[in-house]
Amino acid sequence: xxxxxxxVGKPPKGWMKEGIEEFVSRLKGKFNxxxxxxxxxxxxxxxxxxxxxxxFLDPQGKLLSSESFSSLLFHSIERGxxxxxxxxxxxxxxxxxxxxEGFLLSLSPMTFTHQMTPLILLExxxxxxxxxxxxxYHK
Amino acid sequence: xxxxxxxVGKPPKGWMKEGIEEFVSRLKGKFNxxxxxxxxxxxxxxxxxxxxxxxFLDPQGKLLSSESFSSLLFHSIERGxxxxxxxxxxxxxxxxxxxxEGFLLSLSPMTFTHQMTPLILLExxxxxxxxxxxxxYHK
Numbered sequence: 340x341x342x343x344x345x346x347v348g349k350p351p352k353g354w355m356k357e358g359i360e361e362f363v364s365r366l367k368g369k370f371n372x373x374x375x376x377x378x379x380x381x382x383x384x385x386x387x388x389x390x391x392x393x394x395f396l397d398p399q400g401k402l403l404s405s406e407s408f409s410s411l412l413f414h415s416i417e418r419g420x421x422x423x424x425x426x427x428x429x430x431x432x433x434x435x436x437x438x439x440e441g442f443l444l445s446l447s448p449m450t451f452t453h454q455m456t457p458l459i460l461l462e463x464x465x466x467x468x469x470x471x472x473x474x475x476y477h478k
Numbered sequence: 479x480x481x482x483x484x485x486v487g488k489p490p491k492g493w494m495k496e497g498i499e500e501f502v503s504r505l506k507g508k509f510n511x512x513x514x515x516x517x518x519x520x521x522x523x524x525x526x527x528x529x530x531x532x533x534f535l536d537p538q539g540k541l542l543s544s545e546s547f548s549s550l551l552f553h554s555i556e557r558g559x560x561x562x563x564x565x566x567x568x569x570x571x572x573x574x575x576x577x578x579e580g581f582l583l584s585l586s587p588m589t590f591t592h593q594m595t596p597l598i599l600l601e602x603x604x605x606x607x608x609x610x611x612x613x614x615y616h617k
Contacts, residue, residue, distance in 0.1 A: 353496070354493035354494075354496035354497045354500070355493075355497070357492070357493035357496075358493045358494070358497070361493070402541070402586070402587045403587060403588065404587050404588060404589075405588045405589045408588060446586055446588060447541070447585055447586035447587075447588070448541045448542065448543050448586075449542065449543060449544045449547060449585060449586070449602055449605075450543075450544045450605065450616060451598070451601065452601060452605075455598075455601060459590070459594075459598070462590065462591060462594060463588055466588075466589065466591075477589060
């Protein structure tokens with residue numbers, strides 16, 4: 340199963356990078372990860388035109404429990420032929436042309452920094468995988 | 479203004495500790511921070527009996543936007559005589575006896591790890607302070 344993250348702007352560094360790497364390494368074996376960082380919306384849109392199943396992180400998106408997110412993730416992977424792409428817009432948010440191209444997901448009614456979003460997302464992907472396995476991580 | 483965090487269990491370490499320290503250092507000058515880590519609920523309850531204004535982190539709590547959280551924070555600090563205490567329960571959640579002792583706040587309908595909650599909370603406190611100042615951090 341493949342999880343792609345497509346984002347615009349600078350990649351996280353320092354402790355945020357370390358946190359992301361921790362969850363990516365915990366998910367190894369189950370998921371292949373690819374992170375594509377684009378300089379602008381045009382590059383992002385071109386890349387996404389080749390991706391089948393997309394989930395867009397958006398403050399106006401749908402709020403889900405971790406259990407519902409787990410269902411969404413595994414259904415999306417299935418529909419996407421073993422691949423799903425998470426999209427994180429730049430400082431100005433998602434280009435409006437993309438807003439009908441996939442599921443719009445909100446992590447919280449609170450605004451999180453652009454840099455912390457991938458960290459929180461990765462922990463939810465790890466949690467989703469533990470929920471599916473039925474382990475004690477999520478109880 | 480004083481912000482106290484009272485939690486049960488082990489304090490965060492590694493990259494999570496670094497992240498928390500980054501936000502605490504950015505908030506210096508405006509807020510004094512104290513973090514009290516307790517071994518069990520009994521110690522937590524005894525400590526909280528001496529605190530006036532409390533906000534409890536709880537999955538069943540109220541979801542707020544960052545703007546509403548900013549209002550809540552500054553009103554609570556005012557009501558608390560310049561001090562507010564945020565309470566993060568242990569792995570089993572908050573002891574039920576505390577659930578009527580203050581505002582119940584949820585960061586997201588998703589479940590976050592116990593260890594990441596203070597990091598996300600600290601970023602929201604920093605954001606709340608920037609919202610009150612009217613800076614570009616939160617736009």
